[in-house]
Amino acid sequence: MTARQVLVPLAAVVVFLIFWEALVWVMGWPNFRMASPSDLIPAYQKYWDLFLLMGWQTLWRTVAGLLLAVIFGTMLGMIMGFSRMMRDALYPLLVGFNAVPKATVVPIVALMFVGWHDFNTVLIAFMISFFPIAVSVSIGLSTLEPEYRDILRSLGASQSTIFWKIALPKTLPEFFGALKVSVTLAFIGTNLMEIVSPHGRGLGALFDSGKTNSDYPLMFAVLIALAFLGIVLYYIVVALEKTFAGWADRSV
Amino acid sequence: MEDLIHISAVRHTFRTASGPLPVLDGLELSVPEGGFVAVVGPSGCGKSTLTRLVAGLLIPDEGDVSVHGAKIVGPRSNVGMAFQNPVLLEWRTILQNVLLPLEIVPTKLTKAEAEARARKLLALVGLDGFEDKRPSELSGGMKQRASLCRALIHQPEVLILDEPFGALDAFTREDLWQIMHRVKAEEPFTGILITHDLRESIFLADQVVVLSGRPAKTQFVLDVPDVGVRTLDHLYSPEAAEMLNILRHQIEVAQGRAPAQVTS
Numbered sequence: 001m002t003a004r005q006v007l008v009p010l011a012a013v014v015v016f017l018i019f020w021e022a023l024v025w026v027m028g029w030p031n032f033r034m035a036s037p038s039d040l041i042p043a044y045q046k047y048w049d050l051f052l053l054m055g056w057q058t059l060w061r062t063v064a065g066l067l068l069a070v071i072f073g074t075m076l077g078m079i080m081g082f083s084r085m086m087r088d089a090l091y092p093l094l095v096g097f098n099a100v101p102k103a104t105v106v107p108i109v110a111l112m113f114v115g116w117h118d119f120n121t122v123l124i125a126f127m128i129s130f131f132p133i134a135v136s137v138s139i140g141l142s143t144l145e146p147e148y149r150d151i152l153r154s155l156g157a158s159q160s161t162i163f164w165k166i167a168l169p170k171t172l173p174e175f176f177g178a179l180k181v182s183v184t185l186a187f188i189g190t191n192l193m194e195i196v197s198p199h200g201r202g203l204g205a206l207f208d209s210g211k212t213n214s215d216y217p218l219m220f221a222v223l224i225a226l227a228f229l230g231i232v233l234y235y236i237v238v239a240l241e242k243t244f245a246g247w248a249d250r251s252v
Numbered sequence: 253m254e255d256l257i258h259i260s261a262v263r264h265t266f267r268t269a270s271g272p273l274p275v276l277d278g279l280e281l282s283v284p285e286g287g288f289v290a291v292v293g294p295s296g297c298g299k300s301t302l303t304r305l306v307a308g309l310l311i312p313d314e315g316d317v318s319v320h321g322a323k324i325v326g327p328r329s330n331v332g333m334a335f336q337n338p339v340l341l342e343w344r345t346i347l348q349n350v351l352l353p354l355e356i357v358p359t360k361l362t363k364a365e366a367e368a369r370a371r372k373l374l375a376l377v378g379l380d381g382f383e384d385k386r387p388s389e390l391s392g393g394m395k396q397r398a399s400l401c402r403a404l405i406h407q408p409e410v411l412i413l414d415e416p417f418g419a420l421d422a423f424t425r426e427d428l429w430q431i432m433h434r435v436k437a438e439e440p441f442t443g444i445l446i447t448h449d450l451r452e453s454i455f456l457a458d459q460v461v462v463l464s465g466r467p468a469k470t471q472f473v474l475d476v477p478d479v480g481v482r483t484l485d486h487l488y489s490p491e492a493a494e495m496l497n498i499l500r501h502q503i504e505v506a507q508g509r510a511p512a513q514v515t516s
């Protein structure tokens with residue numbers, strides 16, 4: 001990474017914060033309408049330990065849900081990608097499942113597994129994020145040109161050799177494209193559970209306590225912390241993509 | 253010379269969603285060891301299906317497909333294939349792409365020997381200096397040459413080419429024809445070439461087989477006389493014009509656009 005690639009986005013963030021501060025100041029908004037960046041600093045100072053603790057809770061549960069989504073989504077995608085029949089059978093189910101707003105599932109899951117806070121949160125993060133992965137893997141595998149298969153099959157290669165040598169690497173660009181969507185979705189899932197079914201854990205719970213106590217700067221501070229974590233996770237995926245599917249990038 | 257590839261009385265029907273589709277019916281084809289046979293025929297008549305039979309990727313409903321007198325019952329490692337689509341693996345360098353078959357087929361070559369052989373083949377087709385490039389950095393003609401090297405790396409007994417030059421412009425194609433002659437001199441193989449280009453068929457092959465429309469049977473066989481080293485000039489000789497005329501007529505018959513008797 002060059003200095004420019006770091007400095008330009010950083011400058012954009014600074015400009016954004018200045019604009020925000022100026023807007024609140026010019027409009028004369030009180031804190032309960034819109035807190036300004038300068039109000040957030042005391043909020044962070046006051047609750048720093050909570051931010052670290054709950055940020056970590058949100059982070060690990062999101063990542064756990066995402067990992068499950070990767071494993072399950074990839075397996076489901078493989079099943080649907082290799083078998084026409086399974087694709088026809090599972091697709092409508094999958095689309096229907098994905099269409100259900102997860103906000104409605106949250107209370108149901110919370111009731112089903114009462115008391116299992118971590119499990120509930122990971123489950124929702126997983127449920128909301130596996131769909132793009134399953135679809136991308138299945139499309140990647142089912143659209144593999146038959147010639148690719150034939151090149152290896154005519155040499156007597158087994159199905160699993162064809163999968164490891166050709167099908168899997170060829171699907172990686174689509175997989176990472178989907179993972180970038182999923183990482184954001186998993187994050188939404190975790191926070192949904194933390195806010196809708198508060199059990200005192202995660203940044204969502206911190207947000208909720210800010211709401212209860214009318215501590216508006218705290219609420220905004222949580223939003224910014226969430227955005228920060230989201231950015232970090234997203235760029236970790238981008239880095240993984242560069243490492244494992246960098247060959248697909250034609251822009252260089 | 254003994255026939256290396258022998259196809260007789262082959263019949264094959266695909267079961268499709270819209271009912272059975274007979275694709276081959278009465279296919280006869282023999283290629284002697286070291287021979288190079290071109291197969292031409294109307295679009296969709298079953299030419300690619302024929303290559304899949306020879307590669308062992310498809311077993312016919314009826315009839316016999318054998319190599320060295322042994323009936324083909326499944327894929328065997330001693331074929332090399334190249335298609336109109338070069339299907340190079342984008343995440344590998346050209347050299348790694350060429351080496352791919354040796355990761356599947358048992359080989360006596362050490363890693364260094366295999367690499368040396370790959371470099372030699374790439375040099376033979378004029379791709380020296382491109383070993384470490386990615387496929388995306390190559391032109392269509394160069395990709396096709398790399399794909400040819402990949403088909404030859406494991407010294408297959410049978411080389412199957414399914415319209416390998418079909419997507420290239422005329423000049424690049426003629427370039428590759430000459431490269432094919434060079435390759436054949438250095439790396440002898442027994443080959444089947446599917447093509448839509450009659451000039452290509454008589455320039456490269458020593459026998460041209462015309463298939464009828466679907467379901468395909470062997471309709472006509474033309475032996476191309478051995479004139480020693482072939483140059484592009486040969487394509488403009490009266491003998492070549494005569495052969496092209498006969499073949500064009502046979503294609504029209506296969507398409508059902510002309511009566512069967514030869515008029516010339």
Ligand SMILES: Nc1ncnc2c1ncn2[C@@H]1O[C@H](COP(=O)(O)OP(=O)(O)OP(=O)(O)O)[C@@H](O)[C@H]1O
Pocket residue numbers: 266267268273275294295296297298299300301302
């Ligand atoms: N696996 C398959 N299942 C069903 N039908 C098939 C299958 N493979 C080929 N066909 C059909 O069989 C016919 C012959 O196909 P084939 O690809 O062998 O033709 P071709 O002569 O190579 O055509 P082209 O000149 O366009 O390359 C076509 O109508 C095709 O749709």
Ligand SMILES: [Mg+2]
Pocket residue numbers: 299300301414
């Ligand atoms: Mg074809």
